[in-house]
Amino acid sequence: MKKQYLVVILFFFLLISLGYVLLFYTKDIDNYDSILYSWKLESIKNDEKKFETILEDYKINVIYQDFTTDYLKEFDDSFIEEMGKRNIKVYHLCGDPSWGKEDGYEKIKKEVLKVVNYNNNVSNKVVGVVLDIEPYISEKEEIFLESDFRIYVEQIKKAYKMIKENDLEVILAIPYWFDKIDVSLLEELVMNSDGISVMNYKISDTSEHIETEIKLAKKYNKKIDTIYEVEYGESGYFNSKDEIYEDYYKIKDYNEYKDLGISFHYFDSM
Numbered sequence: 001m002k003k004q005y006l007v008v009i010l011f012f013f014l015l016i017s018l019g020y021v022l023l024f025y026t027k028d029i030d031n032y033d034s035i036l037y038s039w040k041l042e043s044i045k046n047d048e049k050k051f052e053t054i055l056e057d058y059k060i061n062v063i064y065q066d067f068t069t070d071y072l073k074e075f076d077d078s079f080i081e082e083m084g085k086r087n088i089k090v091y092h093l094c095g096d097p098s099w100g101k102e103d104g105y106e107k108i109k110k111e112v113l114k115v116v117n118y119n120n121n122v123s124n125k126v127v128g129v130v131l132d133i134e135p136y137i138s139e140k141e142e143i144f145l146e147s148d149f150r151i152y153v154e155q156i157k158k159a160y161k162m163i164k165e166n167d168l169e170v171i172l173a174i175p176y177w178f179d180k181i182d183v184s185l186l187e188e189l190v191m192n193s194d195g196i197s198v199m200n201y202k203i204s205d206t207s208e209h210i211e212t213e214i215k216l217a218k219k220y221n222k223k224i225d226t227i228y229e230v231e232y233g234e235s236g237y238f239n240s241k242d243e244i245y246e247d248y249y250k251i252k253d254y255n256e257y258k259d260l261g262i263s264f265h266y267f268d269s270m
Helices: 001-030 043-045 048-055 069-074 078-087 104-119 144-167 185-193 213-221 243-257
Strands: 034-038 062-065 089-094 128-131 170-173 195-199 225-230 261-265
Touching: 034 043, 034 213, 043 048, 048 062, 062 128, 062 261, 069 104, 078 089, 104 128, 128 144, 144 185, 170 185, 185 213, 195 243, 213 225, 243 261
Parallel strands: 034 062, 034 261, 062 089, 089 128, 128 170, 170 195, 195 225, 225 261
Antiparallel strands: none
16 A cells, blocks of 8 residues: 555656756747748758758748848748748848838838738738838948937837837847947837847857847847857858857856847758
8 A cells, every 4th residue: 555655756857857947948948939041942942851851950930031122022921831830920021221211110110011912911910010120331331330220210100100000029139238338228119019039149158248238128028039140160250169168058047038039041052
């Protein structure tokens, strides 16, 4: 009789232990977005085997895909439907430096309305837009001043309101150094988004460079991911997937933030 009780007690102990292990594993490993940047849908269709491998090897659950105007007009949702079967969310990746200048809001609005029209005509919808605007890029090599930053933020504030009214998410792709220009303006950007995707490319200081952005994302309960350029073997980049993940977990530990997402830029270079 005592042996039966011991067996029952041991069984329940094992169940409880397994539950803790599963809870810890899910919280520590699976509770983040693993994102693939992709600029040309044709590249995916032309190399589906490579695409399948990347989805599996990098555990992709989000895709930032640049859909062309022609694609959005065709109302073909087969790609999004296929990704949905894999529990992968798809966003429209778009942007241009001019969108961050005065009157840039009108250009953002025009692009967003293409997505709205697309979603109104398909069953499998785009989740949101990723605004990769980079207003500091200029052929004239102008310095990006605080006044330029303020103009960009004003365009985003107007765009965020309009985009949310159309039931879409807004992700902002930004460099790691905006806080060096003006933290309060960076804070306004974070507030007027559903998340930020940080171009955290200086590989020697990735943990420190995203520290302010993570604090703001926590404060306003926004998504955040750190982007890695996949240029294995090239000077100034990580040499392997293992090195990227090692750095990624270092960032999470340094900033004590397990929900930090990871982005890989981009499909063609992978």
